Amino acid sequence: EVQLVESGGVVVQPGGSLRLSCAASGFNFNDYIIHWVRQVPGKGLEWVSLINWDSSTTFYADSVKGRFTISRDNGKTSVYLQMNSLKTEDSALYYCVKEGSYSAFDFGGQGTMVTVSS
Amino acid sequence: DIQMTQSPASLSASVGDGVTITCRASQSVSTYLSWYQQKPGEAPKLLIYGVSSLQIGVPSKFTGSGSGTDFTLTISSLQPEDFATYYCQQSYRVPYTFGQGTRVEI
Numbered sequence: 301e302v303q304l305v306e307s308g309g310v311v312v313q314p315g316g317s318l319r320l321s322c323a324a325s326g327f328n329f330n331d332y333i334i335h336w337v338r339q340v341p342g343k344g345l346e347w348v349s350l351i352n353w354d355s356s357t358t359f360y361a362d363s364v365k366g367r368f369t370i371s372r373d374n375g376k377t378s379v380y381l382q383m384n385s386l387k388t389e390d391s392a393l394y395y396c397v398k399e400g401s402y403s404a405f406d407f408g409g410q411g412t413m414v415t416v417s418s
Numbered sequence: 419d420i421q422m423t424q425s426p427a428s429l430s431a432s433v434g435d436g437v438t439i440t441c442r443a444s445q446s447v448s449t450y451l452s453w454y455q456q457k458p459g460e461a462p463k464l465l466i467y468g469v470s471s472l473q474i475g476v477p478s479k480f481t482g483s484g485s486g487t488d489f490t491l492t493i494s495s496l497q498p499e500d501f502a503t504y505y506c507q508q509s510y511r512v513p514y515t516f517g518q519g520t521r522v523e524i
Contacts, residue, residue, distance in 0.1 A: 403509030404452035404467035
């Protein structure tokens with residue numbers, strides 16, 4: 301069974317830093333691109349970042365570029381999102397998702413909540 | 419960035435009805451178009467990928483169609499569990515963008 305479990309979401313002050321983790325299991329982790337997607341409660345979905353199988357390719361949404369860094373550890377079947385210089389508008393539920401056929405997001409976790417507030 | 423525009427933003431329907439949601443891309447996304455269902459308090463769930471391919475375990479009442487820039491999701495014979503918000507998404511070009519969502523309510 302494919303599982304992705306996010307963790308690390310907390311309340312943090314503006315300007316602060318946070319690292320989210322995503323632990324994956326149930327599939328050949330090394331073969332897949334992993335993404336982070338976020339959602340403000342009650343609002344729509346926003347793609348945040350992706351990392352390819354060997355970490356040679358990463359992309360970021362303009363809204364987080366230069367502040368967030370995605371990484372992965374294939375030995376630990378985990379993906380991370382280092383979030384720096386956090387803004388109130390970064391407050392959201394962050395989902396870790398696996399890319400499948402036609403680059404669709406075929407499996408994801410239940411999300412971890414990040415709240416940026418003073 | 420490719421903009422994805424869904425319509426309508428919300429719709430009301432009854433159990434047993436069929437509904438159609440449309441999604442328009444600001445430029446061609448080839449066949450890299452997916453649909454997701456999200457219920458309150460739950461993570462989004464993939465329904466359809468590659469315009470019209472049904473994700474494993476998704477009932478055939480969900481049908482996707484379209485090409486290039488114009489796509490539709492059709493749901494036949496609505497059941498109580500189908501009342502949710504539906505999103506389209508393009509994965510043709512980074513940043514992968516979503517439509518704003520269509521809320522299907524009773």
